[in-house]
Amino acid sequence: MAEDKRGDLRVELTGIEMRNPLLVCSGTFGNGREYAEWLDLEELGGLMTKSVTLAPCPGNKPPRLWETPSGMLNSIGLENPGLERFLEDDLSWLSGFDLPVWVNVAGFSQEEYVEVAREVSRSGMAAALELNISCPNVKKGGIHFSADARVAAGLVEKVKKEIDIPLYVKLTPRCADIAHTAEVLVSAGADGLSLINTFPAMAVDIEHAKPRLGNVTGGLSGPAMHPIAVGMVWEVAGTVDVPIIGMGGIWSWQDAVEMMMVGADAIAVGTLNFTHPRAPKQILDGMGSFLARKGMSSAAHLVDMVREEAGRDE
Numbered sequence: 001m002a003e004d005k006r007g008d009l010r011v012e013l014t015g016i017e018m019r020n021p022l023l024v025c026s027g028t029f030g031n032g033r034e035y036a037e038w039l040d041l042e043e044l045g046g047l048m049t050k051s052v053t054l055a056p057c058p059g060n061k062p063p064r065l066w067e068t069p070s071g072m073l074n075s076i077g078l079e080n081p082g083l084e085r086f087l088e089d090d091l092s093w094l095s096g097f098d099l100p101v102w103v104n105v106a107g108f109s110q111e112e113y114v115e116v117a118r119e120v121s122r123s124g125m126a127a128a129l130e131l132n133i134s135c136p137n138v139k140k141g142g143i144h145f146s147a148d149a150r151v152a153a154g155l156v157e158k159v160k161k162e163i164d165i166p167l168y169v170k171l172t173p174r175c176a177d178i179a180h181t182a183e184v185l186v187s188a189g190a191d192g193l194s195l196i197n198t199f200p201a202m203a204v205d206i207e208h209a210k211p212r213l214g215n216v217t218g219g220l221s222g223p224a225m226h227p228i229a230v231g232m233v234w235e236v237a238g239t240v241d242v243p244i245i246g247m248g249g250i251w252s253w254q255d256a257v258e259m260m261m262v263g264a265d266a267i268a269v270g271t272l273n274f275t276h277p278r279a280p281k282q283i284l285d286g287m288g289s290f291l292a293r294k295g296m297s298s299a300a301h302l303v304d305m306v307r308e309e310a311g312r313d314e
C-alpha cells in the first residue's frame with residue numbers, strides 16, 4: 001500500500017494494513033455510498049458498516065434523533081436491509097474500493113449473530129468483524145449480552161469458531177468495570193476491541209411531558225462523551241494486549257491524537273460525520289502535521305504515549 005501523502009500515518013491492526021489509523025464509526029456513515037460524493041473513500045483507513053442483522057429490520061419508531069448542547073441522542077435501533085441485501089448491494093459495492101471494511105454484526109439471538117458472522121466471513125469481502133453486543137436501542141438485543149461479560153464471552157467463543165477473519169468486539173460504557181469486561185472477552189477469543197458505543201440517555205419535552213425520542217430512551221454520542229471514552233480506552237489499554245479502536249466524541253485531530261496517546265491503536269469518527277462529511281480528511285491532515293512537528297516517523301508512536309511518559313517519570 002502506498003505511503004499516505006500527509007506523512008507516514010500507516011498502521012497495521014491484526015494483520016490488516018491500513019493507510020492511516022482513521023475509521024468511520026458504525027451507523028454514522030451509512031454503508032459508504034452517501035458519503036462517497038463528499039469524500040474519497042480511499043482516503044480513509046477503514047470503514048465500519050451499519051449493524052447488519054439476519055432479517056431486514058425497520059428500526060425504532062420516530063422521532064429517532066435529538067440534538068443536545070454537546071452531542072446527540074439517537075434511537076435508530078438496528079435499521080438495516082438484512083444480511084442478503086447487505087451482501088449483494090452494500091458489501092459488494094464497498095469491496096470495489098481499496099479500503100478495509102469492518103462489518104458490524106448484530107442479532108436478536110446468539111444463533112443469529114453466529115449465522116450473520118459466518119456468512120460475512122465466507123463472503124471474503126470483509127477485512128474484519130465488529131460484534132455489536134452493545135446497542136442500547138434494542139430491547140431484546142445486544143445489551144443483555146454486554147451487561148453480563150460471561151454471556152458475551154460465550155457469544156464471542158461461538159462466533160470465533162465460525163469465522164476466519166479478525167473478530168473485534170464493541171464495548172458499551174454501560175458496565176460496572178469495562179477493563180474486566182475487556183479481559184473476559186479477550187480470553188474468549190476477541191482479536192481486538194472497539195469502544196465505546198453510545199451512552200444510554202434520555203431527553204424530555206417538558207411542555208408536553210413527553211420523551212423526545214419515540215423509543216423513550218436512546219444513546220448519547222458526540223463531544224459530551226469524549227472524556228468518558230478517553231478514560232475507558234485508557235483503562236482497557238492498560239489491561240489487555242489486543243488492538244483497540246477508540247471512538248466517542250472525536251471532533252478534531254487533537255481528540256484523535258489524545259485517543260491514541262491513551263492507548264488506541266486506531267480511532268473512529270462518528271457523529272461528526274453528520275455535520276462535517278469531510279471531517280475525516282481534516283483530522284488526518286492535522287494528525288499528519290502533528291507527527292511532522294513532533295518529528296515522529298510513524299503514527300504508531302502515538303499509541304500509549306501517556307503511559308510511557310508516566311513510566312519515565314517514576
Ligand SMILES: Cc1cc2nc3c(=O)[nH]c(=O)nc-3n(C[C@H](O)[C@H](O)[C@H](O)COP(=O)(O)O)c2cc1C
Binds near residue numbers: 027076132196220248
Ligand atoms: C445515529 C447513530 C447510529 C449508530 N448506529 C450504530 C450501529 O448500528 N451499530 C453500532 O455498533 N454502533 C452504532 N452507533 C454508535 C457509533 O458507532 C459510536 O460508537 C458512537 O456514536 C460514539 O462515537 P461518536 O461520539 O463519535 O459518534 C451509532 C451512533 C449514532 C450516532
